[in-house]
Amino acid sequence: MVKKPGVFVFAFFVVMGMSGMAMGNPPNDGPGCGLGRLAWEGSSQKTSIGGQVMMATTNGTGFQTFAISSGTSGCTNDGKIFASEKANVFTALNFDNLSQEMAQGQGEHLTSLATLMGIPKENHQDFFAMTQENYTTLVQAGETSPKAVVKAIHEAMSGHIVLAQASTNK
Numbered sequence: 001m002v003k004k005p006g007v008f009v010f011a012f013f014v015v016m017g018m019s020g021m022a023m024g025n026p027p028n029d030g031p032g033c034g035l036g037r038l039a040w041e042g043s044s045q046k047t048s049i050g051g052q053v054m055m056a057t058t059n060g061t062g063f064q065t066f067a068i069s070s071g072t073s074g075c076t077n078d079g080k081i082f083a084s085e086k087a088n089v090f091t092a093l094n095f096d097n098l099s100q101e102m103a104q105g106q107g108e109h110l111t112s113l114a115t116l117m118g119i120p121k122e123n124h125q126d127f128f129a130m131t132q133e134n135y136t137t138l139v140q141a142g143e144t145s146p147k148a149v150v151k152a153i154h155e156a157m158s159g160h161i162v163l164a165q166a167s168t169n170k
Contacts, residue, residue: 091146105132123166
């Protein structure tokens, strides 16, 4: 007996399509966000198959990925994952300056790190004092990779009365 995989695949899609018709389609005005969504937003065909294919095709150029990661073109980013990586990348790029400023308890790199870590401006002085007080533990003891330092800062913040509540990027 010769099996015909094409018949099975076709039957699968027919059944799936019919089940979708039986349940009804939820309201949909296109494939999420991105340049494709913006380019076709005013179209009267945006809910049609053709309009959605055009939006998805336009988004497939790579612009949607950029829009999602940057929060542009109608895309939003709650920032929880991306924000923590910002602190790691910033620390890696500015490790020597940050290390010096943590020892001093002040500086523009340390201010930038506090901002990236979601610490409100009114709590920056607490952050500066905490990093200075814990400098040896944060930078000189144990693993000194930038990512390990950011992790150690988060751990130190969790034990600090004010900073444990202040950071929006935990």
